[in-house]
Amino acid sequence: MCLFQVSHQQRLSDVLSLLRLSPLLSSADPSTLSVIIDEKERQVLYSMTETLLGHESPKKEQIICGLLHDDVDIDGIPCKSHDSSA
Numbered sequence: 001m002c003l004f005q006v007s008h009q010q011r012l013s014d015v016l017s018l019l020r021l022s023p024l025l026s027s028a029d030p031s032t033l034s035v036i037i038d039e040k041e042r043q044v045l046y047s048m049t050e051t052l053l054g055h056e057s058p059k060k061e062q063i064i065c066g067l068l069h070d071d072v073d074i075d076g077i078p079c080k081s082h083d084s085s086a
Contacts, residue, residue: 008068015052015067022049 022045024032037045051060 011068015064018045018067019049019052022046 021032021035025035025037025042025045048063051057051063054060
């Protein structure tokens with residue numbers, strides 16, 4: 001598998017993890033106890049999840065494009081799928 005495919009697989013995996021995180025936080029799932037997230041970040045996460053799971057919209061396209069290119073900013077909060085400095 002080429003590096004390009006691995007990169008896309010990792011990004012897709014990150015997006016799927018993001019979609020799973022929102023309901024886990026909502027239900028206070030014990031697996032999320034180590035996730036440190038402030039209230040504004042939590043609201044952005046919920047908003048992103050609802051947008052991604054909702055009907056097609058320009059905001060949905062913006063979020064998807066940003067997540068795939070690791071360059072999305074929602075309501076002033078930069079959202080990175082991984083630590084790009086590593």
